[in-house]
Amino acid sequence: MTPVEIETLRLSLKVAIWAVGVSLPFGVLVAWLLARREFPGKLLLDGIVHLPLVVPPVAVGYLLLVVLGRNGAVGDWLYDWFGITLIFTWKGAAVAAGVMAFPLMVRAIRLSLEAVDERLETAARTLGASPPRVFLGITLPLIAPGILAGMVLAFARSLGEFGATITFVSNIPGQTRTLPLALYSVMQTPGGEDAAVRLVLISIALALAAIFASEIIARRLTARLTGKKPRRGR
Amino acid sequence: MSLIEFSAQRRFDGITIEASFTADAGVTALFGASGAGKTTVVNMLAGLERPDAGRIVVGGIVLFDSDQGINLAPEHRRLGYVFQEDRLFPHFSVARNLTYGAKSTGPKAQSVEMGLVTTLLGLEPLLDRRPATLSGGEKQRVAIGRALLANPAILLMDEPMVSLDATRRAEILPFLEQMREQLDTPIVYVSHNVDEVLRLADTMVVMGGGETKASGPVADILSRIDLRQWTGIHDAGAVITATVGDRADDGLTALKFNGGALQVAGLHLTPGRQVRLRIHARDVSLALEKPNKISVLNVFPGEVLEVNQTAGAQADVRIDIGGASWPAPIWAQVTKRSATDLGLAPGTKVFALVKAVAVDREDVGPGPKSGHS
Amino acid sequence: MSFRLLKAVLVSTPLVMGALPVIAQEAVVIFAAASTTTAMDELMDQFEAVNPGVDLRASYAASSILARQITSGAPAHIFFSASPQWMAYAAERGAIDEASRFDLVSNKLVLVAAPGRQMDVTIGPGFPLAEALDGGRLAMGDPDHVPAGIYGREALESLGVWTATEPSVARTMDVRGALALVERGEAVAGIVYATDATLVDGLVVVGTFPADSHGTIVYPIAAVAGTGTAASNAFLAFLKSDQAADVFARHGFGPAPDA
Numbered sequence: 001m002t003p004v005e006i007e008t009l010r011l012s013l014k015v016a017i018w019a020v021g022v023s024l025p026f027g028v029l030v031a032w033l034l035a036r037r038e039f040p041g042k043l044l045l046d047g048i049v050h051l052p053l054v055v056p057p058v059a060v061g062y063l064l065l066v067v068l069g070r071n072g073a074v075g076d077w078l079y080d081w082f083g084i085t086l087i088f089t090w091k092g093a094a095v096a097a098g099v100m101a102f103p104l105m106v107r108a109i110r111l112s113l114e115a116v117d118e119r120l121e122t123a124a125r126t127l128g129a130s131p132p133r134v135f136l137g138i139t140l141p142l143i144a145p146g147i148l149a150g151m152v153l154a155f156a157r158s159l160g161e162f163g164a165t166i167t168f169v170s171n172i173p174g175q176t177r178t179l180p181l182a183l184y185s186v187m188q189t190p191g192g193e194d195a196a197v198r199l200v201l202i203s204i205a206l207a208l209a210a211i212f213a214s215e216i217i218a219r220r221l222t223a224r225l226t227g228k229k230p231r232r233g234r
Numbered sequence: 235m236s237l238i239e240f241s242a243q244r245r246f247d248g249i250t251i252e253a254s255f256t257a258d259a260g261v262t263a264l265f266g267a268s269g270a271g272k273t274t275v276v277n278m279l280a281g282l283e284r285p286d287a288g289r290i291v292v293g294g295i296v297l298f299d300s301d302q303g304i305n306l307a308p309e310h311r312r313l314g315y316v317f318q319e320d321r322l323f324p325h326f327s328v329a330r331n332l333t334y335g336a337k338s339t340g341p342k343a344q345s346v347e348m349g350l351v352t353t354l355l356g357l358e359p360l361l362d363r364r365p366a367t368l369s370g371g372e373k374q375r376v377a378i379g380r381a382l383l384a385n386p387a388i389l390l391m392d393e394p395m396v397s398l399d400a401t402r403r404a405e406i407l408p409f410l411e412q413m414r415e416q417l418d419t420p421i422v423y424v425s426h427n428v429d430e431v432l433r434l435a436d437t438m439v440v441m442g443g444g445e446t447k448a449s450g451p452v453a454d455i456l457s458r459i460d461l462r463q464w465t466g467i468h469d470a471g472a473v474i475t476a477t478v479g480d481r482a483d484d485g486l487t488a489l490k491f492n493g494g495a496l497q498v499a500g501l502h503l504t505p506g507r508q509v510r511l512r513i514h515a516r517d518v519s520l521a522l523e524k525p526n527k528i529s530v531l532n533v534f535p536g537e538v539l540e541v542n543q544t545a546g547a548q549a550d551v552r553i554d555i556g557g558a559s560w561p562a563p564i565w566a567q568v569t570k571r572s573a574t575d576l577g578l579a580p581g582t583k584v585f586a587l588v589k590a591v592a593v594d595r596e597d598v599g600p601g602p603k604s605g606h607s
Numbered sequence: 608m609s610f611r612l613l614k615a616v617l618v619s620t621p622l623v624m625g626a627l628p629v630i631a632q633e634a635v636v637i638f639a640a641a642s643t644t645t646a647m648d649e650l651m652d653q654f655e656a657v658n659p660g661v662d663l664r665a666s667y668a669a670s671s672i673l674a675r676q677i678t679s680g681a682p683a684h685i686f687f688s689a690s691p692q693w694m695a696y697a698a699e700r701g702a703i704d705e706a707s708r709f710d711l712v713s714n715k716l717v718l719v720a721a722p723g724r725q726m727d728v729t730i731g732p733g734f735p736l737a738e739a740l741d742g743g744r745l746a747m748g749d750p751d752h753v754p755a756g757i758y759g760r761e762a763l764e765s766l767g768v769w770t771a772t773e774p775s776v777a778r779t780m781d782v783r784g785a786l787a788l789v790e791r792g793e794a795v796a797g798i799v800y801a802t803d804a805t806l807v808d809g810l811v812v813v814g815t816f817p818a819d820s821h822g823t824i825v826y827p828i829a830a831v832a833g834t835g836t837a838a839s840n841a842f843l844a845f846l847k848s849d850q851a852a853d854v855f856a857r858h859g860f861g862p863a864p865d866a
Contacts, residue, residue, distance in 0.1 A: 069793040087793050125308040126315035127335030127384045141325050171778035188671045188752035225325045
């Protein structure tokens with residue numbers, strides 16, 4: 001691979017990993033709220049979470065620009081208090097990717113939460129476990145496969161994120177030129193077909209690797225949960 | 235002051251559950267037909283359902299008091315709960331399941347220790363296995379062990395054998411009897427099965443239609459015919475406490491009680507032990523004179539206490555075969571015609587005949603624990 | 608009874624719809640560069656007012672995207688490109704009716720600063736653009752493929768400041784994207800068409816790039832091969848008229864170099 005391709009690949013991985021990593025706790029929290037709690041405005045929260053799925057990515061990108069740009073309501077505050085700038089940086093690209101992937105993550109986690117037998121949680125409480133301990137020791141391990149699925153989905157979506165990214169943080173080589181943006185650039189340049197094909201192959205390889213890894217982890221997780229497959233050694 | 239003081243009510247879906255009872259150490263059976271409200275009562279004890287009003291005290295600690303606004307969360311109530319379905323954690327081994335509740339109390343506070351429970355319930359060979367690989371009976375035993383190891387102030391069991399077949403039940407019942415013998419932890423045991431109650435419980439609380447109908451020692455409650463509609467026991471019977479005598483060579487064992495010695499056949503009981511046994515009214519015949527040259531071994535003289543006319547052709551007759559100082563009331567079921575022909579009425583002197591083969595294993599339960607009546 | 612009526616409506620509707628093109632509007636699809644949006648909107652309104660039977664529809668995007676779409680068979684009648692390069696691209700692939708092609712208008716390139724921001728530079732060889740940016744970003748269409756970006760890089764290169772400025776460039780998908788960034792103040796400056804600068808209030812025009820610092824910004828227009836209709840030809844002719852030239856001028860376009 002050429003140095004440019006390596007740099008693009010590294011950047012895409014960095015952006016996707018941060019996007020998934022930072023949004024994971026929020027994803028679990030929101031999934032839990034939607035699956036287990038009733039409260040006024042729940043429908044609204046559900047709608048907002050799913051917006052990135054149905055609204056054009058460019059629109060989401062523009063919204064992020066308005067809110068999180070240097071002059072935006074939140075962006076301004078971020079800069080004044082923490083010195084953080086999101087626009088034109090890989091951090092902004094991570095935010096764009098994370099936002100677009102968030103609904104996929106929440107859906108997967110929520111589904112697995114709803115499949116957990118709440119009676120197990122009640123039993124744990126009668127054994128003296130406080131709600132946090134029940135969540136960490138009982139609920140979380142049982143929804144681990146769902147969390148994994150959510151993470152893989154979100155990772156894949158983040159790798160492929162284009163519209164919101166280019167509208168919010170634009171295309172800056174080294175900072176925000178992820179694989180999709182680089183691919184778009186070369187596609188638009190006359191004679192860029194070869195470079196485009198190479199980038200497409202890299203994207204496919206990355207996606208396949210993510211899927212394989214998640215399959216292997218999922219199988220081990222399920223074995224641990226049901227105990228059906230005996231573990232070798234220990 | 236009793237160990238358990240319960241008085242609470244809850245309304246939901248148009249149904250009101252209102253229960254009041256007290257209980258001391260030992261096994262307290264919460265008995266009644268399905269839908270009588272037993273599970274709700276236990277859930278209120280456990281803190282899983284919140285009463286609308288009432289007061290619940292266990293071991294001197296107020297778990298719930300609607301006037302004072304006290305409502306302890308389940309994890310703070312120091313109890314163990316064995317559910318109808320095992321509810322074992324599928325991602326833990328049996329050993330980890332067992333120790334889950336122990337972690338909350340810390341090693342020093344353990345009064346019931348791992349070795350004792352594992353032996354008591356026969357869990358040693360299962361420790362490294364996963365719940366998914368266990369049978370129904372094994373899972374329930376683990377569930378019981380897990381609840382015990384949480385070092386509870388009381389143990390709650392909600393029909394723990396209802397989802398098991400007869401073989402599994404027969405497998406677990408001895409374990410529960412052992413538990414009752416060897417542990418001090420008071421137990422509240424929900425059931426609608428008379429045999430379980432007979433073999434395990436000391437006190438019995440009968441619930442029907444959402445209310446407590448009666449509570450008291452098992453022997454008394456099971457002998458009362460006015461509770462029949464709630465207990466679902468439609469044949470009358472008496473429960474008496476007896477001491478086991480020696481077993482004769484021909485397979486008969488003498489059980490000594492207030493009324494004399496009852497010969498029973500085919501039972502293997504430990505001599506010297508106290509047992510509780512049920513004598514079904516339909517196995518008792520009456521005679522005005524002492525019969526001779528008759529196969530029945532047990533003939534007790536006694537006096538008619540009451541004659542209860544039922545709807546059909548039978549009459550239930552209550553007879554005391556003990557005496558003023560050592561009463562031993564039992565029930566006999568005869569036809570109304572016979573009752574009239576024999577002129578049975580309170581005060582009539584009669585002989586009660588009980589066949590030795592009539593008493594079988596299901597009718598025998600443990601005697602009261604020492605210290606209780 | 609209402610069901611019968613419903614059935615009648617359902618059956619007759621497709622028949623009526625099928626007959627519509629004969630009696631109702633004739634549609635003309637124009638693919639035009641994003642920078643021509645406001646001018647073309649006005650021109651289309653004017654034409655439709657006089658020719659009520661014609662339905663004009665425009666798709667605005669970067670010329671690069673439009674050229675690709677047309678060569679892939681997109682159903683356009685007219686291609687109005689912001690660069691001769693992309694028009695040539697389409698012509699090479701036989702997507703353009705060569706005879707109909709002509710240069711319509713021209714445009715200038717300007718350097719703009721965010722509203723309320725002062726930029727004290729004069730455009731000239733070696734002018735201190737990088738320093739004036741002072742750590743902020745210069746928004747422009749992606750120089751790899753967006754015409755405005757290509758012209759912008761040419762200009763900066765010929766003025767000798769491209770190497771110093773390139774690290775600060777924020778490449779956008781099209782020139783309107785660059786405008787949005789400057790308008791919101793996220794980028795401190797931008798390179799856009801003179802016609803775009805008039806669209807936003809408060810935008811500071813720092814200077815105009817000399818016409819010889821970059822390729823001629825000429826906007827060729829042509830009919831898409833094999834799609835000519837009476838209506839589309841009429842509209843094409845209208846765009847060449849003096850009336851249209853006035854509208855273009857009002858929006859900041861200059862006349863075509865040969866005109």
